[in-house]
Amino acid sequence: MLQADAEVHCHAKIMRMTEADPDEAALREAGAILAAGGLVAFPTETVYGLGGNALDPEASRRIYAAKGRPSDNPLIVHIASIDALDRIAAEVPETAKRLASQCWPGPLTMIFRKREIVPDETTGGLDSVAVRFPSNRIASLLIRYAGGYVAAPSANTSGRPSPTTAAHVIEDLRDAVDCIIDGGPVEIGLESTIVDFTVTPPVILRPGYINQEMLTELIGTVDMDPGIQSESENIRPKAPGMKYRHYAPKAELTIVSGTQKNAAERIAALVHEQIKAGRKAGIICSDETKEMYPEGTVWSLGARTEETQIAAHLYGILRACDTAGVDVIYSEAFRTPQLGDAIMNRLTKAAGHRIIDADEKDEQI
Numbered sequence: 001m002l003q004a005d006a007e008v009h010c011h012a013k014i015m016r017m018t019e020a021d022p023d024e025a026a027l028r029e030a031g032a033i034l035a036a037g038g039l040v041a042f043p044t045e046t047v048y049g050l051g052g053n054a055l056d057p058e059a060s061r062r063i064y065a066a067k068g069r070p071s072d073n074p075l076i077v078h079i080a081s082i083d084a085l086d087r088i089a090a091e092v093p094e095t096a097k098r099l100a101s102q103c104w105p106g107p108l109t110m111i112f113r114k115r116e117i118v119p120d121e122t123t124g125g126l127d128s129v130a131v132r133f134p135s136n137r138i139a140s141l142l143i144r145y146a147g148g149y150v151a152a153p154s155a156n157t158s159g160r161p162s163p164t165t166a167a168h169v170i171e172d173l174r175d176a177v178d179c180i181i182d183g184g185p186v187e188i189g190l191e192s193t194i195v196d197f198t199v200t201p202p203v204i205l206r207p208g209y210i211n212q213e214m215l216t217e218l219i220g221t222v223d224m225d226p227g228i229q230s231e232s233e234n235i236r237p238k239a240p241g242m243k244y245r246h247y248a249p250k251a252e253l254t255i256v257s258g259t260q261k262n263a264a265e266r267i268a269a270l271v272h273e274q275i276k277a278g279r280k281a282g283i284i285c286s287d288e289t290k291e292m293y294p295e296g297t298v299w300s301l302g303a304r305t306e307e308t309q310i311a312a313h314l315y316g317i318l319r320a321c322d323t324a325g326v327d328v329i330y331s332e333a334f335r336t337p338q339l340g341d342a343i344m345n346r347l348t349k350a351a352g353h354r355i356i357d358a359d360e361k362d363e364q365i
């Protein structure tokens with residue numbers, strides 16, 4: 001069945017529009033594709049999503065197949081109004097309602113006990129459901145036209161960085177989906193913050209644009225899942241998807257932390273060694289340091305004072321490293337004030353936890 005589908009839908013239909021002026025007729029058509037069990041990739045404010053009808057088990061199966069994703073890794077259900085929450089989630093605590101009214105629509109996903117109507121295929125067999133109300137207007141219109149409940153993981157093939165432009169989606173999924181909506185580059189560039197409300201106090205399972213400090217200010221204590229930054233095999237992250245090696249470029253990536261000067265000098269020395277050994281080396285840095293690297297292919301994520309730009313450029317540059325065919329990559333660390341947790345979480349995973357501290361003189365590499 002899936003094979004036949006793949007042959008019929010050899011190339012996805014591409015719809016182009018802007019968030020400021022969404023093409024309602026096209027979105028109605030894309031919504032009908034979703035309602036009929038098809039797959040539509042669409043922009044959100046965080047990253048592009050690969051959508052299917054969340055209440056249709058067959059659509060969820062098709063999502064897993066299209067991404068090449070393990071089917072025990074649950075999907076986020078996207079809604080287009082706060083009222084839509086009650087039909088799929090049970091036991092929504094007061095604190096979560098408060099958060100919904102403050103942060104939705106926006107880059108926040110909340111996890112609750114699921115209701116019967118949500119198929120096991122969508123939640124990877126869990127009895128909880130992750131729910132998000134995205135703020136992107138193209139996304140919210142599409143969700144409405146699709147019937148109100150759209151399951152959507154990031155629209156990358158499993159193991160690649162999440163897509164922040166339609167070109168990334170086309171690269172990964174052009175033959176695996178029915179339609180791709182090109183709404184231009186996304187705003188944030190990192191996936192939503194995930195907060196688990198099936199426990200008290202609630203726990204952050206994935207850091208994002210809405211950070212721990214903001215959440216605590218709004219609803220009091222919110223813990224951070226210790227599995228998020230841990231290298232230990234024994235401390236497993238609670239979100240099934242966080243355990244997979246994600247966001248990984250093909251080249252071996254190493255993060256070099258430390259003061260700006262120490263980190264840049266250490267990276268320059270490491271790059272020099274690699275090039276001498278005949279390897280092609282890439283550097284991920286910032287506008288402040290990009291002139292400090294005489295060798296290697298240099299990519300700046302932007303100015304450190306503009307952390308939203310750093311976040312927005314990260315995945316595109318990890319993809320560019322693949323295209324450039326570098327063998328090794330060294331990246332500066334980006335522990336910026338608001339988005340530092342989210343940026344370093346993604347970067348550390350991309351690096352498979354390889355971090356060198358350039359401030360330490362005699363460390364073993």
Ligand code: TXA
Nearest residue numbers: 046048049074128129130153154191192239240241242
């Ligand atoms: O920003 C986003 O959240 C994007 C856009 C498209 O909305 N979506 C996204 O979905 O990042 P995905 O599937 O790539 O990541 C969802 C993460 C996975 O790590 C998954 O394991 C976790 O959420 N998750 C989903 N449902 C869960 C549940 N019931 N309990 C625990 N973790 C859950």
Ligand code: MG
Nearest residue numbers: 153154162241
């Ligand atoms: Mg993903």
